[in-house]
Structure formats: structure tokens, C-alpha cells
Amino acid sequence: xxxxxxxxxxxxxxxxxxxxxxxxxINSDLGESLIDATYWTAVIQLIxxxxxxxxxxxxxxxxxxxxxxxxxxxxxTVNTVVFACMAFSTSVLHIIIFRSLQSAFGGFSxxxxxxxxxxxPPGQLKKVLSYQIAAMTVGQxxxxxxxxxxxxxxxxxxxxxxxxLMFIAxxxxxxxxxxxxxxxGQRGTSSFNITDVKALMxxxxxxxxxxxxxxxxxxxIPWNFEFLGVxxxxxxxxxxxxxxxxxxxxxxxxxxxxxxxxxxxxxxLSIGAAFAIEATAFAVNPIVxxxxxxxxxxxxxxxxxxxxxxxxxxxxxxxGILNSARFVGMGLGPFLATTILGDGKGPRPVFMYTxxxxxxxxCAIFLYATHTKDTSSN
Numbered sequence: 001x002x003x004x005x006x007x008x009x010x011x012x013x014x015x016x017x018x019x020x021x022x023x024x025x026i027n028s029d030l031g032e033s034l035i036d037a038t039y040w041t042a043v044i045q046l047i048x049x050x051x052x053x054x055x056x057x058x059x060x061x062x063x064x065x066x067x068x069x070x071x072x073x074x075x076x077t078v079n080t081v082v083f084a085c086m087a088f089s090t091s092v093l094h095i096i097i098f099r100s101l102q103s104a105f106g107g108f109s110x111x112x113x114x115x116x117x118x119x120x121p122p123g124q125l126k127k128v129l130s131y132q133i134a135a136m137t138v139g140q141x142x143x144x145x146x147x148x149x150x151x152x153x154x155x156x157x158x159x160x161x162x163x164x165l166m167f168i169a170x171x172x173x174x175x176x177x178x179x180x181x182x183x184x185g186q187r188g189t190s191s192f193n194i195t196d197v198k199a200l201m202x203x204x205x206x207x208x209x210x211x212x213x214x215x216x217x218x219x220x221i222p223w224n225f226e227f228l229g230v231x232x233x234x235x236x237x238x239x240x241x242x243x244x245x246x247x248x249x250x251x252x253x254x255x256x257x258x259x260x261x262x263x264x265x266x267x268x269l270s271i272g273a274a275f276a277i278e279a280t281a282f283a284v285n286p287i288v289x290x291x292x293x294x295x296x297x298x299x300x301x302x303x304x305x306x307x308x309x310x311x312x313x314x315x316x317x318x319x320g321i322l323n324s325a326r327f328v329g330m331g332l333g334p335f336l337a338t339t340i341l342g343d344g345k346g347p348r349p350v351f352m353y354t355x356x357x358x359x360x361x362x363c364a365i366f367l368y369a370t371h372t373k374d375t376s377s378n
Contacts, residue, residue: 005135007174008112011076012139014083014166015108017147017159019140019243023222024236025156030092034223035344040092041219042334044099049331051103053324059107060320063114068316071111072174078105080167087160103327109136110323113308114316130258130305137251144247148240196318202370203307204325209363210303211329213273216337216356217293218243223344228286238286242293249297257302264372266306267364272299274360281353303367 018025022044026037062071082102089095112132120128150159217224225238261269276296283289308322333356340352 003177004112004115005131007072007170007177008108008132008135009139010166010170010173011108012136013143013146014079014163014170016140016143017150017163017166018086018156019144019147019218021148021151021156021159021236021239023219024151024239026092026095029156030089030095032092034226038219038223038341039338040095042338044092044096045215045219046331046335047096048099048103049327049329051100052107053327053331055104056107056110056324056327057317057320059110060114060316060318060323063111063118063316063320068111068115068118069174069177072108072177073171075105075108075111076167076171076174078102079108080164080171083160083167084164087157087164107320107323109326110316110320112136113319113323117316117319126258126305126308127255129308130255133305133308134251134254137247137254140247142244144240144243148236151236197321200318200321202366203322206363206367206371207304207307207322207325208329208332209359209366210270210300210307211326212333212336213270213277213329213356213360213363214300214304214333215330216333219334220337220341220352223341224283224289225286227344227349228283228289230286238290242290245290246293246297249294250301253298253301254305258305261302261306263306263367266303266371267368269299269302270360270364270367274357274364277353277360278357281350 023034023037023041026032026040027034030037032040059071059075079102082098082105086095086098086102089098113129116128116132117125147159150162154162221239221242222235225235225242226232230238257269273296276292276299280289280292280296283292304326308319337352337356340348340355342348
């Protein structure tokens with residue numbers, strides 16, 4: 001399992017190299033204004049997340065049927081090609097097309113969730129998932145720094161090529177991994193039915209809500225720093241540092257909170273995140289904004305493993321459905337936030353943060369109503 005977590009880390013790094021500069025890439029190389037680039041980044045995130053949400057159950061089913069290893073190698077190969085193609089994009093439309101293809105054929109996290117569900121000891125799924133999510137987050141933690149540094153040195157397009165080359169390097173490592181074998185003719189989804197789907201629905205809804213709150217800020221970070229007076233030539237540095245530290249807080253807190261926080265405490269975490277999100281609307285300088293982002297990452301970290309590893313202890317198809325919920329939330333968050341933000345003038349930034357805080361409160365209420373009496377998830 002340790003080797004698989006290492007592959008998860010490497011893959012997250014390869015995916016995340018573009019995470020610190022997508023709005024800036026669209027702004028500088030594709031000719032859009034920064035506020036428009038922020039909006040287009042959110043649209044791209046929404047479309048790619050929808051593609052991942054639609055295909056995640058399919059990839060989970062494929063893992064049940066053929067085993068995670070074949071699917072993992074397929075996913076890595078597709079991403080090698082698509083990231084190379086993105087490097088030659090000349091318009092936002094090209095980015096949308098390639099990101100959609102990458103998302104539809106790139107269900108790596110679904111493969112990992114399926115693998116974790118397959119190998120976890122009874123009653124230990126939440127704990128093992130917390131390490132998997134931490135490995136994924138640590139990859140996301142270091143990748144903006146690497147991607148931002150590479151972008152400064154070799155440019156945005158060659159950094160996309162670097163992502164493609166990294167996927168090529170991961171393939172032989174993944175090939176050597178040892179996975180539990182799937183017997184010929186096995187149908188992992190034969191016992192998965194409508195009753196299982198109904199049982200997953202509370203976790204699905206909660207995951208959508210919490211990931212809206214986790215991911216809404218991603219395309220808006222450069223705009224926030226510009227709004228707070230950071231010079232244009234320093235936006236990439238500030239954005240990278242903020243992304244890295246937020247991810248660090250999330251990665252450190254995930255296994256810690258997963259082992260010490262019960263499902264009954266999840267509404268409290270969501271309420272705490274809501275207060276911090278609302279406070280961000282009144283940040284008066286870049287340092288205050290940065291501190292609040294760190295706090296939000298740490299508070300939110302305890303919720304996803306509890307939801308994924310509570311009633312979600314199934315096979316690949318169930319994990320795929322839950323991963324769909326993650327993708328839906330990650331897509332809706334940036335889109336809703338940038339839509340409310342609009343042109344960024346007047347009271348719109350306050351409205352945006354208030355809207356996201358309200359969703360976090362809604363998540364807390366929903367968790368209290370549907371999960372706090374569920375002792376099976378503790």
C-alpha cells in the first residue's frame with residue numbers, strides 16, 4: 001500500500017503542475033483579461049469536473065471487473081497524451097476540449113479509492129482513506145510550487161509538457177505495483193444495487209456541499225491578491241504560496257482529524273469553516289487572506305474521509321459514485337463563486353464569500369440531520 005500511495009503522490013504532482021497558473025496562462029498566452037481568465041478557469045473546472053463525475057462510476061465498475069492495475073495504466077497513458085496536447089492550445093476552447101478529454105479518461109482518484117476499498121482491513125477504511133487523501137493532498141501541496149517555479153523558468157507551455165513527461169515516468173512505477181487479483185469473469189458490481197445507491201445518498205449530498213466550499217476559491221486566488229494590492233509581477237508567487245500552505249494544512253490535518261473526530265463532530269467543523277470563509281471577505285491585506293486560507297484548509301480536512309469511509313465501504317462502483325460527488329462539488333464551487341463575483345466590483349466579493357459560507361452552514365445542517373445519529377460511520 002505504501003508504494004501505491006507513492007504513485008498517488010507522484011500523480012497528484014503531475015496533475016497539479018498547472019494548478020498555480022491556469023488563470024495566468026489564459027491571461028498571458030491566450031489573450032484574456034485576468035477577470036475573464038478567472039471566469040474561464042471556473043468554467044473549465046466545472047466542465048472537467050462534470051466529465052469526471054459522469055465517468056467515475058464507470059471507472060469504479062471497470063476496477064471491479066478488471067482490477068485496478070489495468071485501469072490505472074490506462075488512465076496514466078491517456079493523461080500523458082492529453083497534457084502534451086494542452087501545451088499546444090491556442091484558445092480557451094482548446095483548453096476546454098483537452099481538459100474534458102483528460103477528465104473523462106482520467107479517473108485516477110477513483111482507481112485509488114477502489115484500490116483502498118479493496119485492500120483495507122475491516123473497519124479501517126476511513127483510516128486508510130485518510131492516508132490516501134493526505135498523499136493526494138501532499139502532491140497537490142508541492143505541485144504548485146514546482147509548477148510555478150517551472151513556469152517562471154521555462155514558461156507555461158513547457159511546464160505542461162513537463163506534466164506529460166512526468167506521467168510517462170510514473171507508468172513503469174505503476175506497472176510494478178502488486179494489486180489484488182480479480183478472478184476471470186468476476187463481476188464486482190453484481191451485489192451493488194439500488195439499495196446500495198440509496199444508502200450512499202446522504203454521503204453523496206454532503207460531499208457535494210463540502211467540496212463546493214473546499215474548491216470555490218481556486219480560480220479566484222490571483223484576483224484576490226490583485227484586489228488586495230499585490231503587483232501583477234508578484235501574483236504567481238503569492239498564489240503559489242497560498243495554494244501550498246492551504247494544501248499543507250489540509251494534508252497534515254486529514255489523518256489527524258480522521259482518527260480523532262467522530263461523525264458527530266462534522267457539523268462543528270463545517271460551521272467553523274463557514275466563519276473562516278465569511279471572514280475572508282473582510283481580509284484587509286494579503287497576509288490576513290493567507291492566514292485564513294490556512295485555517296480553512298485545516299478545519300475542512302476532517303470531513304471528506306469520514307464521508308468516504310463511513311457508509312462508503314463498498315467496492316469500486318460505490319467509491320466511483322462517491323468520487324462523482326467530489327467532482328461535482330469541485331466543479332460547482334468555482335463556477336458559483338465566479339458567477340457571483342462577476343466583474344469583482346462593489347459588494348460582489350462580499351456576496352460571493354457570504355454565499356460560500358452559507359453553503360458551508362447548509363452542509364453543517366445536513367450533516368447534523370443525516371449523519372450524527374449514524375453510529376456505523378464512527
